[in-house]
Amino acid sequence: MGVLGRFLDPNIEAHLLDVEGEVVIDEVRKHWAATIWWYxxxxxxxxxxxxxxxxxxxxxxxxxxxxxxxxxxxxxxHVAHMDRFVITNMRVFRVHGVFTTHLATMPMTRILDISMMRTLWGHLLGYGHFVFESAAQDQGLRDIRFVGDPERRDLTIQRVIQLSGLRQTMKVEKWTADEADPDGT
Structure with a gap:
């Protein structure tokens, strides 16, 4: 990518750990509602x-x-166009900025909680905001705003965390009426 190209589109591939086998699962651009007032x-x-x-x-x-x-x-x-949130098989990261590029990364192992907020306008227009919580006090990747189709993006992150083996799966068997516990459940 040339010098001019760096100012027109963020180079996501430059931030991947190719040697480690990191691949992009989802690249999230800002929802169009983030720029409607500028248009x-x-x-x-x-x-x-x-x-x-x-x-x-x-x-x-x-x-x-x-x-x-x-x-x-x-x-x-253009600033909104250059703001990307990326989900890979190893981490989530956000790249933003035109002349000065800011990169914030959080490994999947550090994600403790993901909160999603959808305002009335978010429900109507199809976007939401994510808040990532980790054990770190001050983190560079906390608020991700104007995420389109936030339920699907949340499920994608949860699926990557689960498939990487970072969270245990509880085995749940189906119960029948004949196998009721003494407490009535």
Missing amino acids: ALMLLSIPLFVSMVFARGLFWAPMLLGLAAVSVGAWKV
Whole structure:
């Protein structure tokens, strides 16, 4: 990937432990709801540019406001595009940033609890927010916001943890009415 390519798309493969056999299970991009307000800001530039015609001598004021709206909106959409949450067979990590890249990693063995929060808008639009808890006090990977299809992503993480043998499985047998315990269960 060239120099320009690094600023246009995060290179997830560069962060994988290929020698150890690490593979990507799921790469999660931000849900479109994370950028809707920035697209709305960019759309606001259209009436600002149209108003340049009526501003006559002060055409530069709506022009500068329109350019600022387009620039800020495009920048924020690009920042959201560069934010990736990755689930591998060994760990979860988040890569974000355009000029300065920030990488936060948590091995599957350190994940103690995953909380998922879905607001009313999250239910309606299909996204949720994850909170990862580990034994560490200060962690770089805690809040992952605007995750699309969060139930499936949560099950994917739970499945990877289970298949890696990090959690024990309790053997449960089916009970019949004839085998009721003395306590009535």
